[in-house]
Amino acid sequence: MPDTSRPTSRTASRWAGIPPTVFAEMSSLAVRTGSVNLGQGFPDEDGPAGLLEAAAEAIRGGANQYAPGRGVPALREALVEHQRRHYGIELDPDTQVTVTTGCTEAIAAALMGLVEPGDEGVLLEPYYDSYTAMLQACGAARRPVTLRAPDFRLDPEALRAAVTPRTRFVLLNTPHNPTGTVLTEAELRAVAEVAVEHDLTVITDEVYEHLVFPDAGTDPDAPDGVRRHVPLSTLPGMAERTLTLSSVGKSYSVTGWKVGWATGPAPLVDALVAAKQWLTYTSGSPFQPAVAHALRELPDEPRRLRDALQGKRDLLVDGLAGAGLPVTTTPAGTYFATSDVSHLGWDDGLAFCLALPERAGVVAIPTQMFHDDPHGAGRHLVRWAFCKREEVLTEAVERLASADLAR
Numbered sequence: 001m002p003d004t005s006r007p008t009s010r011t012a013s014r015w016a017g018i019p020p021t022v023f024a025e026m027s028s029l030a031v032r033t034g035s036v037n038l039g040q041g042f043p044d045e046d047g048p049a050g051l052l053e054a055a056a057e058a059i060r061g062g063a064n065q066y067a068p069g070r071g072v073p074a075l076r077e078a079l080v081e082h083q084r085r086h087y088g089i090e091l092d093p094d095t096q097v098t099v100t101t102g103c104t105e106a107i108a109a110a111l112m113g114l115v116e117p118g119d120e121g122v123l124l125e126p127y128y129d130s131y132t133a134m135l136q137a138c139g140a141a142r143r144p145v146t147l148r149a150p151d152f153r154l155d156p157e158a159l160r161a162a163v164t165p166r167t168r169f170v171l172l173n174t175p176h177n178p179t180g181t182v183l184t185e186a187e188l189r190a191v192a193e194v195a196v197e198h199d200l201t202v203i204t205d206e207v208y209e210h211l212v213f214p215d216a217g218t219d220p221d222a223p224d225g226v227r228r229h230v231p232l233s234t235l236p237g238m239a240e241r242t243l244t245l246s247s248v249g250k251s252y253s254v255t256g257w258k259v260g261w262a263t264g265p266a267p268l269v270d271a272l273v274a275a276k277q278w279l280t281y282t283s284g285s286p287f288q289p290a291v292a293h294a295l296r297e298l299p300d301e302p303r304r305l306r307d308a309l310q311g312k313r314d315l316l317v318d319g320l321a322g323a324g325l326p327v328t329t330t331p332a333g334t335y336f337a338t339s340d341v342s343h344l345g346w347d348d349g350l351a352f353c354l355a356l357p358e359r360a361g362v363v364a365i366p367t368q369m370f371h372d373d374p375h376g377a378g379r380h381l382v383r384w385a386f387c388k389r390e391e392v393l394t395e396a397v398e399r400l401a402s403a404d405l406a407r
């Protein structure tokens, strides 16, 4: 049985032309071919035992019926504390926080709740695949601002040029999947200036907020000169127009729990909830107290994970270089690194990724799937996930090093 569905003649036109999500396709390719899966970004180790136990305890303790639509109070309180502790953001747990079924639902509900048919949104390209699918389903158009290899920086001029009189919103992702870019203070400021100037609503996907590496480098515009994740909502003029989305999956290695959240001004949260209530009604009851427990009692876990991931990143980056697949730049955050495969004679990253299981027994993700023009800036780029055990990464790079990868 295929685990994804392709649009058919019976599928409504709002989904026309949208392929099955590349992550599921590539994961099933990995299973079919017995390949090492460096495609879909999910860790191959569980989150901390205390977190797992808290969920089991919640189930045993009877947290098995509908939770409140906006989430259980303990989790909303824990999220308020989280935003205060990390970023100095103050929120009202009753009106400015809602729990969602993963960030993917938060993205869908935010767009359904806030966007009118015909609206235009500015997005960083390459775009995470659910953004484009949901924009199309909402009848909205996208205006790309392309992040280009090797370093994937945001060009403020391109950002300004992307805005038209129909532009109503920005959908921003930092730390950025698939490029691993972490926007700098100057880049965020450019986004904020454009948003204020054109009175745009901003939806930010910050699911990799805690996965910015200690060696991410300097940021001359940061108060202490250190490059880190900065929520756009903390910039001047942004708190009142930014809906911030995140989740527990990446920070605590429980991507299958699907617990996400949205924080921001009450009218923006209300708009999201207007849609969310008809999508999932409420989100998984026993996971919510468990996530509240993690945020409160296990606050060091994301840092531990981040430090471990930095070592895994280096293992993969060094191994890829040794295998003739050097990364375009060492990523500052996320789970992902990118290689350019054009020097091996491939003019198409999808063709490379489809050949890779047979050539090397490894699966990766073609970045061109996240670009409007498959022959454009992402054509030769391939994304590798490094959120895997060290022996898995070692096996993958050994396979790559001993394979014939030339076209």
Ligand code: GLN
Pocket: 021, 023, 024, 039, 040, 041, 042, 177
């Ligand atoms: N966020 C994960 C990735 O980028 C995949 C999530 C999904 O499969 N939809 O690899």
